[in-house]
Amino acid sequence: MSLDVVTQELAARAAEHDRDASFPYDGIAVVHKHGLLTATVAARYGGEGAGLARTVDILSALGAGDPAVALVSAMTLFTHAAQARHPSWPSHLYDELLAESKAWPALVNALRVEPELGSPARGGLPATAGRRDGDSWVIDGHKIFSTGAVALSWMAVWGRTGEDPARVGSFLVRGGSPGVRVEPTWDHLGLRASRSDDVHLEGVRVPLDAFVHTPGGRGADLTAWNALGLAALYLGVARSAQDWLIGFLHERTPASLGRPLATLPRFQAAVGEIEAALVSATVLVRAQAAGYDAGLPVEAGIGKLVATRAAIGAVEQAVALIGNNALNRRNPLERHLRDVLCARIHTPQDDTILAAAGQAALSQYTKEHTP
Template identity: 65%
Template sequence: MSRARSTTDTPPLRGGSPPPLDLGRLPAVTAALAERAAEHDRDATFPYEGFAHVHAAGLLTATVGARHGGPGASLADTVRILRALGAGDPAVALVSAMTLFTHAAEARTPSWPGAAYAELLAASAEGPALVNALRVEPQLGSPVRGGLPATTARRDGGNWRLTGRKIYSTGAVGLSHLLVFARTDEDPVRVGSFVVRAGRPGLTVEPTWDHVGLRASRSDDVVLDSVRVPLDDVLHLAPAGDTPGARPDAVTGAWNALGLPALYLGVARAALDWLTGFLHERVPTALGAPLATLPRFRTAVGEIEASLLGADTLVDTYARRVDAGDAEAAREAGAIKVLATRAAISAVEAAVALTGNHGLTRANPLQRHHRDVLCSRVHTPQDDSVLLALGGAVLDRAAPGSPAATSHGTPPATTSRTQKGN
């Protein structure tokens, strides 16, 4: 039976190790990413030089655990990083997030095979080594909603042979390591994430990504045709339905639910920055003064700022609570994602409404920020899942006869229905 080996003895980052984590460098990295963000969006090209900037600042390895020689950045630190990267180029931020989340998960609960993770760390010391989990398939959709992947791992001596197709594989063309969610062809079936190195024979990236937003993320299809994976290079291999990697634990889910909205709040901040500059520069002839002097625009900008301030504060506060081991905060992180992404989208939509044709002109970045921020709705956990679970929990607590309802003095069912209706 294949099993993941402990990474306790994995060698640390060394050789060309990146500099220590310095969050003071974030404004410079944001500015560097922003310089070519429009170009990469227009051409739908992968921003390789953007990741070089992020790596040079020590940000791609920020969450590598201390026992591996990394900074061991917290979720609160990661939120700050992703907000800054999102303000510069959200495509860079998104792929960086996947890499940061991977290292953070390994720091919390080691699951990578030792040799494979040592190889990733060595590559990360020398240059940008990007990682992402490829889970979505044409028929399955996202496995977080249940179901078995069609991608199959067949035992072949001392190796597995992977065959299948993954869609929406963010950053596929630039990944160093791909964590491919697949099933075995055994009876009973097991499911896990197989470590696939870039460039392996049989691995092909098909340029299918033609999206309105995050065009530079190159979330293309990945096709695997009998790709060889060493027998032990698999994470969380377990019987189907009992797979730790199929559905994330609460803390892993919280990193995703708080980290990703942070990058889109960065997009919204970039939109607000452009808006304020535009309002100062725009001087209609009839007014004879900048639009920024009008109470209507000052009030509208105040509304946007208040909304973003509230969302930023929520994300930051919950990130610190999760770092402190607050289990309730981890469970509630999905609701914070809903609120934060809605605030980010509303902020950019308000900026577009205030600027009219100027905001939708391709020469201006606001239309790009608008397209990019809409992608925040796509990420797991999605709003419907969060709200269904949240609403169900509230209603269950309030159900007549439940312990919570009794403790709060809710009248019994026979006396509480004083009016007809729902």
């Protein structure tokens, strides 16, 4: 199966879902049909056992077709990848997820961000809490920016226990459980079809073993997956923008010129600039993903920074090159621009990446020059 086929199938309705801000159930079904939604399930569980390099290729292809589908799929892929490397789900609950995944697209996401706390990557403890009641946890909380909330089979809800001292981790909650309410708040510039709505949990009950103790929230092992996987997604968006640009330049023949814009050195050089940026970023992300799979240390944050800047810059260059046609809603370039700008908001964000890189470089100098 060629990933190009999947890209084309997703692209067929991407504009419609973006316009209506409707969840792309059909696109998720495509990903499931081709076996990509569970690609990272470990071989010991009967899965493909895809590593990060394979996942980067998958998310690039999905991002080129429909980045909302790609983002929702990424969250499920990352969950299976984490379970493959550091099992945390109770075996019987993960078996249920795997059984469901064979029958339908069983989506999973970690719900972490809260109205008051913001992103937990910046520190702090969640307000979402579970109190023990007999053989259950009773959970109350409010999560925002919950990607794919309306379609999730399982939600890993980051919260704390009502114990002393409290433990921090994730409550594994079935989507649609009594007390789970999805509030349709998502009205975003880009990735509109991702339906990253609010989720309210009001007296939601889960078994005691459905709490996974993870100090600090999401496991550190997912950092590289999140950074490089999402970087690849947005490089896919930029490639779609470049493809449209190239087609436009071949088709556009001003009467005053008498030949396509693609024949002019100015446009050829501009497309060359875009190509150079995207090739360089893609090579970096793929190399880092392969290095990670080989057990080598990688600066995944820097890879994300370079790749997302290249993707955003490429689409912005395309818009500047075309002018009014680029922002006409009849053409997909304005949608690609809105979607690619979302690359900046994902953890780790640029300021965090740069601060960490700067601190590491400065510390290295100190080590080398301290007697």
